[in-house]
Amino acid sequence: MYRVASANEYLVITGLGINDIKIRKKSWVLPGQSSTFIDLSPVNYTFEVQAMSAEKLPFILPAVFTIGPFDAKDSLKKYAKLISSHDKNSSHVKELVQGVIEGETRVLAASMTMEQIFKGTKEFKKEVFQKVQLELDQFGLYIYNANVKQLVDVEGHEYFSYLGQKTQMEAANQAKVDVAEAKMKGEVGSKLRQGKTLQNAAQIDAETKIISTQRQGEGKKEEARVNTEVKIYENQREADVAKANAELAMKKAEWAREAQVAEVEAEKAVALKEAELQKDVEMMNAMTTTEKLKAEFLSKASVEAETKAQEANWNLYQKQKAADAILYEKEKEAEAQRAMAEAKFYGRAKIADGELYAKKKQAEGLVVLGQAEGVYLRTLMDSLGGNYEAVRDYLMINRGIYQEIASINGEAVRGLEPKISIWTNGGEGGADGGNAAMKEVAGVYKMLPPLFKTVHEQTGMLPPTWMGNLPVADSSKPN
Template identity: 40%
Template structure:
């Protein structure tokens, strides 16, 4: 075990026991079965002289210098509050975070350098990767632009190179600290920039001559204008000075008047404050005197209360002593009676306890026997319920199980036998009578007005006879017997079929 400390421009990368991926830190204890590597975070310059071709198939040399190093600010999971940043980050940043490096740029860089134990070979490999990215992205960008666009939009060209290369370097935890695109040069066998330079030189020379002539003309005219404006400005300044001097004098007079007014107001406020302070002191003095008198009266009241309280306490203590003596006598008698009663009660309680224990043992044994019996019955019922549940599932539900059990146990046959036994020996009587229009000797439309009443009275005698035969109830003769004899000649003879026999009423 050892304690490692990194230099100001270094970090420690620790792997091994107890560390899931790679732990990036400045200082740490390195335990057994752990490995610690140092890596520098100093940026390096990558100078390249790229040969590229524009959209018009023009070849040229593009000298560039990039300052690239590890991104020490994008710490990801190793930084404080990384979990909150991972949840609150944008979706584009979350897409670049994987489960291995958790978006930590230094962890990505450390894993890139860990490809080989030899640091020189690792630096060489890193240089090849960076130069390959710069060269590839620059050539792709140049091939989509014309030479005119490259010249006229130098800043946009530089920003696009920076953005494209930075997007590729993010996966290795690297950051572009500076990018410098130098002047473009002709490739071998090309004189494009030389021709443009000569053209620009000649144009600049001619334009310089024109500019010199224009400058001389402007100088002569401008000198005359300057003299005139100088005299005008001097007169204007003198007038402004006089006006400002007058305004300053007026402001000084106003300030002196305001000062005197403020002094008067301050003197008045001071005098008022002095008077208020004197009155306040007098009022406080009166309040203090009043408070002293109140406290003196309260003290006298408390003294009188204390005197009465002492007298009452002495009287209460004497009464308490007499009561205590009486209570002691009562307590002594009660104690003697209690001891005597306790002895007899203990004997009876001991006997009752012995009998209760014997009865309790017998009751416990009986209860245990009944419990075992109930448990066995419950187990049998549970097994039977489980079997019925499975039969119900097999027959499609409780209804199917019920039909199966009724068929299995002959319930339907028993029900049929019980129904047959219930109606055996019955001798039902059925009476049918007719009091319709046919007895009147005509159709429904030719009856007289008394036909309805006559039909009702004709129906009553056979109805009473039927009730008597079926229930044994005989109605009084004075109500229906004589009436039936008198109206018997007018009642139609109706034939009733009862148990296969004909009967006339």
């Protein structure tokens, strides 16, 4: 079949022998191929886009977009694939275009203030077209024309209406101000003319009076100037006379002072001269005496001085040598002490390490011993049926606690002369030798109650219950 597309259409062919799609104005459609016509005429899409500015102010942007496929090979292929199963007036294409326009418009509006959107409508429209066109390119669509109408308020947010009212009020107020200003200018101009006339007349009168007064003032000023100059000259002459008198008095006082100073200096100079002469006489006497003494003791003093100098040098030399020897000895002792200190420190460090190791082992042994002791006590408690008193008595007997107590008590009362009583059953020995041993045992047993009482009185300790109780009343009598 040979098919031909109309002026505003293209023929799209798919099927046998065609990898993707083939777009022609006219072509043969072979068996195994399918064909359809796509309309290239633009379509008007009317939207009311709800957007929000950067100040979170909502508004409605009414717009009419004229959109159609772009007459290019790649664009036609994209457009053909888009409407292959839809009509260009279908809701699918309209929703696609509306989604792109609304999305880009909202994103752009969110980055601008309401004032920027309202005043820069042309730039806002241009930005929207550019961003929408970038998105529509992937579907092969092109914006042939777009018209953005006046921005409209969302119900409940009357920003533009209030803005219009504000503009109207500002215009009305400005008109009132202009009228009032015009009236003011008229009245002010009239009053200004009248005032200027009065001012000029007053100015002429004032200037006349000023000139007259100036002339009179200049005459008085010249007279006063001459009087002032005469007075100044007289005052200057009086000041010069007073200054000359003061200078004369100062010179007279200075001359008197200098005369008195000269008299005092003359007297002191005479005294100083006498003192100097007396000093010279005494110095000459002292020098004479000194020379005489030098003559007498010079030789002896020289010999003694040389001898003492030699002795002092020898003593100094010996002391220096001794000091050097002591210093050397001290240095060696310090080095030896430092070496010994280092050795002791090393030994102590090793001993401390050993002690630490021993303490660790001892602690480990105590832990093991404690664990074994716990096992031993649990086993003993289980063997005695959980009887705590029996376990306690067994441990005290097994570990010699009572023997240790008796020993401690004996040591405590040694040398204190304690009160000790001995009881018997009234007989010692006896004829019956077969019962002697039993009698001794019986005597010991009878002695236990008063012994326990005496221990209790002196130490405050009570005997265990299995050994007996203290007697209520002491009925025994010592033998």
